[in-house]
Amino acid sequence: MTPGPTVLDRLLEISELFQRDLAREFSGTSLTTARTRVLWDLVHAGPSTQQALATRLEVSARNVTGLVDALEQAGYVERSPHPTDRRATLVTLTPPAEELMREMQRDHHELSATLLEAVPAADRDAFLRGIDAVAERLRGLVAASGAGRTAAPPIEPVP
Amino acid sequence: MTPGPTVLDRLLEISELFQRDLAREFSGTSLTTARTRVLWDLVHAGPSTQQALATRLEVSARNVTGLVDALEQAGYVERSPHPTDRRATLVTLTPPAEELMREMQRDHHELSATLLEAVPAADRDAFLRGIDAVAERLRGLVAASGAGRTAAPPIEPVP
DNA sequence: GGTAATGATGAAGTAACATCACGATATGAC
DNA sequence: GTCATATCGTGATGTTACTTCATCATTACC
Structure with a gap:
């Protein structure tokens, strides 16, 4: 029916362009898409436990540990003990x-x-x-x- | 200026939904996004050398080797010797x-x-x-x- | 006919995931 | 209070998608 690219094609192209741009902006820094998602979430949600991050980002808690490790080492984020729950860690933007x-x-x-x-x-x-x-x-x-x-x-x- | 979600927000959301849908469709099969891109490219381009695939998909030749390995093992694709260039391999859809x-x-x-x-x-x-x-x-x-x-x-x- | 570019792959490394096991702590039942 | 159970973070281990670098054919060029 539709001769040229369809809506879907266009939307997919746009998706790809976003990803490409994103990736290129970050090349050279220690930031990546996944790590930036963490930062972005912290902006909106404020200091959070890793569990909360995992839930909101829909990834495993184990994965969050790794992402936060990297962000902490690069100085984007700080881990502090949770004031009331001694099991939990609070992650805060620097x-x-x-x-x-x-x-x-x-x-x-x-x-x-x-x-x-x-x-x-x-x-x-x-x-x-x-x-x-x-x-x-x-x-x-x-x-x-x-x-x-x-x-x-x-x-x-x-x- | 704009109160709610911006155009960008919407477009990014759409991107994410596509990816999510794609990934879920493939779960259970041996197909993945990267491997499907290879198949998709082969549909449009016909039998190709791995080099050609690497160029068109904008990934390293080494990566193509791995993707084709997986696709070949799962029966999606076949490797055959290039008719004139004995260095090259032709990849064809089954x-x-x-x-x-x-x-x-x-x-x-x-x-x-x-x-x-x-x-x-x-x-x-x-x-x-x-x-x-x-x-x-x-x-x-x-x-x-x-x-x-x-x-x-x-x-x-x-x- | 010898050197240089090219095609595929082995080796090794990184990032983003996942699951499973485990230790430390919280919590709710009794 | 105590004890079973659920929860939080993380070590161990594995997969997929990538990369670069080295190697080995083979092909192309002068």
Whole structure:
């Protein structure tokens, strides 16, 4: 039906471009996508136990230990004993990391604006509605366990 | 300025949902995102040397060796000697893998249609123009080496 | 016909995950 | 109070996706 690239193609391309850009920005520093997710979460949630981080980031607690290890060693984050629970550790952003995150947020908004500027003024409202609609639909599909498959290998040839 | 989630937020969310869906579809099979990229490329490019795959997928030749190893073992792909260059190996999709890829393409188009259906009919044209515009702008930013940073850590605190 | 580029792979290393086992602590039942 | 049980962090171990570097064919060039 659709001749050229489909919506999906475009969206996937955009995804890929984001990842590529992200990765390149970090190359050279000790930051990575996964570690930055931790920082980003701490900005929004404030000092947290590793367990809380694991839950919110939807990764194993063991993995968080490793990520925090790296972030702590690079000075982005500090571990301190939890005031009431002696099993737990509180992870907190260091001041330089907080400053860095503020900068990231500025860049984030700036890029958002730049991207929106690229779409013709007359189309903007419709575009925003469209994005929201697509995001919501996709959210629904993903939640509905596999209803929406980006691609699906139902058979395993010659296993 | 913008109160709720920005365009960027939405786009990033969509990226994440895609990845999540993809990964879940593959869980249980021996397919992964990276391996599927190889299959996908072979569909479009036909039988290829590993070198060609490495170039097109923008990964190291060594990595391709590993990916093809896994795909070959699972029966998705076959290695054969290159007819004229005895150094090279030709990688070809097996018939079951070809069938699988056809199915994936069908699903791909179907999902694309489903997503587009989610946006109000009156907004569709503007939405498509918007997506294209954003993709192009982003492509430009990424190409212009770091002009568009999704996030940027210019300093390395306490290294 | 000898040197240089090229194709695939072994070796070794990193990052992001996962699971499992374990020790330290909290908590809730009795 | 005490004791079983659940929870928090981490060591050990394994997988996947990558990388670079070295090696070994083979091919291409002068």
